[in-house]
Amino acid sequence: MTNSNASTVAQELLADSQLQDALKSAVERVASHASQITEPLPPKADRQVEYQEALAEFSEIRAGKLYFPFIGSGIGNGPLVELDDGSVKLDFINGIGAHPFGHSHPELLDTALRAALGDTVMQGNLQQNAEGYRFSQKLLKHANQNGDVFQHCFLSSTGVMAGENMLKIAFQAKQPANRVLAFEKCFAGRTLAFSQITDKAAFRQGLPQTLEVDYVPFYDQNDPEGSTERAVSVLQSHINRYPGKHAAFIYELVQGEGGFYPGSSDFFKALMQVCRENGIMNLCDEVQTFARTPRLYAFQHFGLDQEIDGLWLGKASQTCATLFKSEHKPKPGLLSQTFTSSSTSLAVGERIVDLLTQENYFGADGKILELSNHFEAGLKAISQKNPGWVSGPYGLGAMTAFTPFDGKPEQAQTLVKRLFDKGLMSFIAGGAPTRVRFLWPVGATEKKHIDLALSILEESLSEQAADSAK
Ligand SMILES: Cc1ncc(COP(=O)(O)O)c(C=O)c1O
Missing domain, CATH: 3.40.640.10 (Type I PLP-dependent aspartate aminotransferase-like (Major domain))
Incomplete structure (x- = not known):
């Protein structure tokens, strides 16, 4: 903490070359395993029974169901996260905004280990x-x-x-x-x-x-x-x-x-x-x-x-x-x-x-506004192509939302669950109208992830529109 020449034992520990190698190796090993996680995936069939049992028991213990059937495995890759049933989700809600660099971020992992x-x-x-x-x-x-x-x-x-x-x-x-x-x-x-x-x-x-x-x-x-x-x-x-x-x-x-x-x-x-x-x-x-x-x-x-x-x-x-x-x-x-x-x-x-x-996140030329504009343009394109499906976009910066269909709570809730099943995590917001919101991870999101989210969204909206018409 001070600039004194006399170092503390703790400073010597953190400067220890064997420890440095071990930390580097730990971060690299995590990155190597995380690199297998590249896209949203459905659950693995042979993990399903155990996973469902764990979910049911967890719900019982905490006296209330989890909003999503989500128990994380403990690893992810940027905006992608693996669940304990082997499935992978594109996590655009991040514990309601708590993971701005997504999952298993190497620099944050290094900091956390130290x-x-x-x-x-x-x-x-x-x-x-x-x-x-x-x-x-x-x-x-x-x-x-x-x-x-x-x-x-x-x-x-x-x-x-x-x-x-x-x-x-x-x-x-x-x-x-x-x-x-x-x-x-x-x-x-x-x-x-x-x-x-x-x-x-x-x-x-x-x-x-x-x-x-x-x-x-x-x-x-x-x-x-x-x-x-x-x-x-x-x-x-x-x-x-x-x-x-x-x-x-x-x-x-x-x-x-x-x-x-x-x-x-x-x-x-x-x-x-x-x-x-x-x-x-x-x-x-x-x-x-x-x-x-x-x-x-x-x-x-x-x-x-x-x-x-x-x-x-x-x-x-x-x-x-x-x-x-x-x-x-x-x-x-x-x-x-x-x-x-x-x-x-x-x-x-x-x-x-x-x-x-x-790094270049803030300001008029920053990454937050660039990505948020890209997301909003994609939502507008869906809305223009399919009148009545989406209104908005709403929000500011890395808080992006839209109202699905007529804004009734059931529509938004059904859509959020449907998106989850298809591999995209979002959440509801508001009452009348009820919106679907994304708190996307600013430090882990690229345009290709937003495009993927938009394509999952469009497919899900199309299915929901067809269901409503039945
Ligand atoms: C605007 C606002 N204030 C306060 C809170 C409460 O924060 P916490 O859940 O960490 O206690 C939240 C949580 O969602 C929030 O969105």
Whole structure:
């Protein structure tokens, strides 16, 4: 960690030439085996019985079926992943955006192996190694590209915990405020507090009300000015009803679970200005958007550096984090965790950020926009060729979605299962309409993979259209 000439035993270990050879060999062996995985494949017949039994038992143990009949074998090749039944899927959902470099990525594997040689598996309150320190520094450095936005970064192991930490900071800073503002149809997570913010009744069924939340309608791309006026007016009426009671407004800059709806810079700025004038903190939930829009942080894409007071991120970052300002620094005792995360997830998170920022992913000429445009053009071509099958595309950057047929939930759910059976992994988003979304792995996707996804999609839509016509 320091530049001192006196090395530690750990530094000597990592520089050990025999160890270097062993690590190189391990990464090469994985790559060699992974290279057999080249295309989507059906399950192997003689693995089926055991696989189905494992799925049934797993569902029983966890008291609920898995959404997909998916138990991974532990190896993949870029966007392709092998399942334990021997089948191979083109994984364009990646654990809902958690694997931005796909599967068995050699550089991430090398980083993970080195970190796994550390003295403990997990890091946290009394056990912090250099990985957490470096990762926090890096997240701040990239967040402060356009000025000194955040001074602090607190790591945690899940997106919702990073959000809880932010909300605790906000309530402490704004006491005695006891309410929060959020967008209609937002998804924020599933703790007792965040189940109240998440705007979906089914996700808080039977739970006590732990938080007072007031909702504001989201941006409408078809009516930018009208929707902005309506949102500002609803926000103002909440503030008038409960003056001084709102600690924060939680912004999902591109609604993820809600259906891949991006907002606009002017829309967010209008709301954030009202919040600022009323002493309400502007907080961005970047759990799904981090590393997926044409900038590393979505708040940078929307130019909100001056307006934002705090954020939290997750998924693509492996280890989640809360970024905040000195003026909102929490009192000792408010934040602490036994587990920040594992050493591998901290080190791999940092490597992911390095790879994304050192290579050409972001910006107008970056890979994210190039591939996203290619995907969108393919979806439009399907739509033009087959009227009524697909509307959209929707989303932003590496968040791509469309509405199948009439947007009824059953159509989207059937299509997602059909795509899975044919070797393409996607997921649903939104309610009315229900969309099909892809969180494709930015660091592992090439145009040929998108073309393959589009061809599986077109075939599946054609079958579904024929079934509906019966
Ligand atoms: C926008 C958003 N916020 C928060 C979360 C919760 O993250 P986690 O599941 O890591 O707790 C999610 C998860 O999907 C999300 O999409």
